[in-house]
Amino acid sequence: MVDLESDSTYAIAGIYSFGRGLIARPEIRGDETAYQRMARLRDGQIVMSKLNAWEGALATVDDEFDGAYVSPEYPVFSVNEKNAYPAYLKHLLAWPGLWDQLTPRGSMVRRKRTTPATLLATCVPLPELAEQRRVADKLDVLMAQHSRAMSDVPSQKALRQVAAAGLDRVLSHWANGTVRVDQVCASVNDTVHPGDDRGQAEEFVGLEHIAPHFGERIGSRPLGDEKGRKFRFAPGDILYGYLRPYLNKVWLADRHGLCSVEQYVLRPNGAMPAELIAAGLRSKSVLDRVLDATHNLQLPRLRSGLLMAMELPAIPQEHREQATAEIEAYSQRVIELEKRQRRRDDLLTVLRPALLDAAFSGRL
Known part of the structure; x- marks a missing residue:
């Protein structure tokens, strides 16, 4: 935790939901926030949003966000590398199976916060380090292929x-x-x-x-x-x-x-x-x-x-019949392409959580 100085500027980070990582926010001056203290992030740490952890607002810190700041609403955790391989944890945080365990029960779910104690007490699959490395390395390859496939799809x-x-x-x-x-x-x-x-x-x-x-x-x-x-x-x-x-x-x-x-x-x-x-x-x-x-x-x-x-x-x-037929054929091809793309998008969307389910259930 760092005491904020009114005339200093601070690079702020936030967290996307659904396992999409950290997001850079605009810099602020110390006198532009009601917070007197913020946490300075370090490469390899884990950050959680108290408000949205249950919908995947968890992330690992990489080089890009080393030295950025988060408010007290974002608890920060160190990784015990004797027991946990950081790359394995990065995939684990993106797993909907973990988010489900953090989902608050009862009414007014969106107003309920996940505490650091709740996250630390949550049981997760944690095999031996060698197996963690194997799973992480395989997921790295598969997720890179998935990202390329997603980027290759025309919008x-x-x-x-x-x-x-x-x-x-x-x-x-x-x-x-x-x-x-x-x-x-x-x-x-x-x-x-x-x-x-x-x-x-x-x-x-x-x-x-x-x-x-x-x-x-x-x-x-x-x-x-x-x-x-x-x-x-x-x-x-x-x-x-x-x-x-x-x-x-x-x-x-x-x-x-x-x-x-x-x-x-x-x-x-x-x-x-x-x-x-x-x-x-x-x-x-x-x-x-x-x-x-x-x-x-x-x-x-x-x-x-x-x-x-x-x-x-x-x-x-004299050309209307031919033009009409060509328009109809073209339109049908475009509509079919759109339907195929939609099906492909749907498959790619469900593939990522399916791979994570397989990895953390011992089937990868």
Whole structure:
């Protein structure tokens, strides 16, 4: 523990939850905190958050954080290297099986703290030092491979950019000039208030039910006691989410329903197939113009006039069937890639705790 001096600065460290290690906080002056004393960390020590230890806020100190400071809310422990191999303990602290033993019981769990005495009294698997080294060395290799696999996975953002940019490539291949949205669509405000006749509508499709960038409906809910006004849509209409338009939520409806008033209902007039209009609205070139028009707004909303004035690729009659088929094939490939990536992400997410379970149960 170090007595803080008011005119001195101190590098502060915190702890991520879920076994993700230490985090560097901004430096502070001694007179900028109510604490009079803090603990100075040393390489190889162990740090715990009293408040969040039960959800994995435990970490070992490495060179990067040697000499950093933590508040009294973060007890610091030395390692007895006669009994414990530091690299083994580093993996042990990332093990959900240990966190489970630290989980407070009863109500108000998030207000309960883990004391140093509780951590020290917790029983953990601790084989002989030679076995600890073997397990730690093997986990080092496996976790490095896991980290590389995680970093090799394209981000959802990157995949969505690919989806939007690919539409531009397909459409530009067949396009001959551009056409304004209001030349191929009309904006329809078929408003339904609570208690009104819903017509043929049987379900509600809101912004939360449309996948960003992929033009795919991912859910709906049955109509019930609806609150507030809604817009009615029909098969062939295009729903465009104008609230937070950077999410690029555009869907070509295949059913009757109601949607939120945060979506524009666009009804194609037959001048161009609805599939090509919807693809154009989701394309990167249109999205970029939308972002330019709304980026400085605190709660981005795209005005209907701006949307209706947007330019879309104009596909000549003789190429529309081919362009539509190519758009459909491309969209299906992107959706399948997204599903595979999601499955891979899920597998990689469960792999890390599975490896730790195997290591600390003697199966590694």
